[in-house]
Amino acid sequence: GIQVEQSPPDLILQEGANSTLRCNFSDSVNNLQWFHQNPWGQLINLFYIPSGTKQNGRLSATTVATERYSLLYISSSQTTDSGVYFCAVERTGRRALTFGSGTRLQVQP
Amino acid sequence: KAGVTQTPRYLIKTRGQQVTLSCSPISGHRSVSWYQQTPGQGLQFLFEYFSETQRNKGNFPGRFSGRQFSNSRSEMNVSTLELGDSALYLCASRFRAGTYEQYFGPGTRLTVT
Numbered sequence: 001g002i003q004v005e006q007s008p009p010d011l012i013l014q015e016g017a018n019s020t021l022r023c024n025f026s027d028s029v030n031n032l033q034w035f036h037q038n039p040w041g042q043l044i045n046l047f048y049i050p051s052g053t054k055q056n057g058r059l060s061a062t063t064v065a066t067e068r069y070s071l072l073y074i075s076s077s078q079t080t081d082s083g084v085y086f087c088a089v090e091r092t093g094r095r096a097l098t099f100g101s102g103t104r105l106q107v108q109p
Numbered sequence: 110k111a112g113v114t115q116t117p118r119y120l121i122k123t124r125g126q127q128v129t130l131s132c133s134p135i136s137g138h139r140s141v142s143w144y145q146q147t148p149g150q151g152l153q154f155l156f157e158y159f160s161e162t163q164r165n166k167g168n169f170p171g172r173f174s175g176r177q178f179s180n181s182r183s184e185m186n187v188s189t190l191e192l193g194d195s196a197l198y199l200c201a202s203r204f205r206a207g208t209y210e211q212y213f214g215p216g217t218r219l220t221v222t
Contacts, residue, residue, distance in 0.1 A: 031210065031211075033210055033211065035213070040215065040216075041146070041197050041199075041215065041216045041218065042213060042214070042215045042216060043199065043213040045210065045212060045213075048209075048210035086152065088152075094165070095157055095164055095165040096142065096154040096157060096165050096167065097142070097144070097152075097154060097201075097211060098154070099144075099151060099152035099153075101151055102151070
């Protein structure tokens with residue numbers, strides 16, 4: 001099956017710092033999503049981005065499908081950004097999301 | 110538009126029992142998928158239903174089953190519970206399979222003792 005690797009696994013930042021999370025995947029995909037898992041376990045949709053670039057406030061994401069990677073940028077981080085960020089992909093024709101292991105982000109005041 | 114809802118939110122069962130979890134998708138969404146999250150295995154796909162038919166199944170034993178009703182609501186059942194079935198079970202919906210993003214519910218946290 002498709003492999004999804006996220007880096008770094010853990011990240012500690014000071015409030016106000018910027019960060020870049022990376023997601024590499026091993027096959028062609030028709031769906032790529034970034035999620036933030038809140039402390040209660042719910043996956044919050046950040047971006048649906050099988051290709052191209054999107055921005056939403058302090059967050060932005062870029063997917064280069066031909067090179068099989070996606071980046072999530074967090075600027076001016078806040079303590080509320082803490083949590084686990086997941087990248088998930090759906091291989092063309094597979095009809096199921098495959099998740100990476102996540103990046104655990106801790107933003108310190 | 111209301112989000113994906115799951116019931117119950119928390120559940121404690123004993124080994125050998127069975128359990129049924131419920132998921133109501135976003136209104137108009139016809140595809141429902143189930144995922145299991147554990148500390149050791151991470152997030153893994155269980156199965157997907159579309160138009161009351163199972164369209165895809167993950168690598169889980171036959172003790173895990175599901176169904177979808179005509180109103181797109183879905184249930185999953187786990188029989189003969191094992192300690193390793195303790196997990197967060199997440200349901201996701203989307204308008205139709207293969208093209209659009211998935212939206213997740215809050216999950217059901219199952220503890221097997």
